[in-house]
Amino acid sequence: MTQLSPSILAADFAALGAQCAAALAAGADMLHFDVMDGHFVPNISFGVPVLESLHKTLPGAFYDVHLMISRPLDYVQPFAKAGAGCITFHLESESDAAATIAAIHAAGCKAGLSIKPGTPAQRVLPYLDELDLVLVMSVEPGFGGQKFQPGALDKLRMLRAECAARGLSPWLEVDGGVDETTAPGCARAGADLLVAGSAVFGRPDLAAAVAALKNL
Numbered sequence: 001m002t003q004l005s006p007s008i009l010a011a012d013f014a015a016l017g018a019q020c021a022a023a024l025a026a027g028a029d030m031l032h033f034d035v036m037d038g039h040f041v042p043n044i045s046f047g048v049p050v051l052e053s054l055h056k057t058l059p060g061a062f063y064d065v066h067l068m069i070s071r072p073l074d075y076v077q078p079f080a081k082a083g084a085g086c087i088t089f090h091l092e093s094e095s096d097a098a099a100t101i102a103a104i105h106a107a108g109c110k111a112g113l114s115i116k117p118g119t120p121a122q123r124v125l126p127y128l129d130e131l132d133l134v135l136v137m138s139v140e141p142g143f144g145g146q147k148f149q150p151g152a153l154d155k156l157r158m159l160r161a162e163c164a165a166r167g168l169s170p171w172l173e174v175d176g177g178v179d180e181t182t183a184p185g186c187a188r189a190g191a192d193l194l195v196a197g198s199a200v201f202g203r204p205d206l207a208a209a210v211a212a213l214k215n216l
């Protein structure tokens, strides 16, 4: 059974609390919180104060924080303090990966590592034993509403096989262009955590959209 982490990037920010509550009530397992700094990616989204507010409004929710920022190590503490459950950062960022994973764990959060479409999945392997989550991007990070890149499927298959061989079970998460059409293939390839922005918050019937992605 796959889990669903709706990306609030596609939500109506003027009604963020209510939309997140509705997604969770409809069966979403957690909330995906996309942080963009206008430097690692060519877009700016939201940061620590927004997570603080959401966490105050919905303290029981699990926050799956995806940092698309150049220096994630510098921001581990503030996001952990603001209520992050898992902090995922990019292998292509400037921060040392091992040090960042250690800092995330020291801050009491689960640690995730993400790779862009152009980064080989093999590059995750040296860190695999330390990770609670691996995030395979199926679009270039930076914007919602892009088309799913099927190259992510081979990476998921390889990572699933490697985890099985090592007896590991981190979440394998896929993010970008995931909808009712692309989600089943992701699940078959080994993903057990699906991120969807447009296919949840971009739909007129949010509950139906969540249900469609939960019942693959």
Ligand code: DX5
Binding pocket: 007, 009, 010, 032, 034, 066, 068, 139, 140, 141, 142, 143, 144, 145, 146, 175, 176, 177, 178, 195, 196, 197, 198, 199
């Ligand atoms: C893209 C973000 C994604 C994005 C997904 O950089 O990391 O989480 O919100 O949006 P959709 O599901 O619309 O592709």
Ligand code: ZN
Binding pocket: 007, 032, 033, 034, 066, 175, 195
């Ligand atoms: Zn994301």
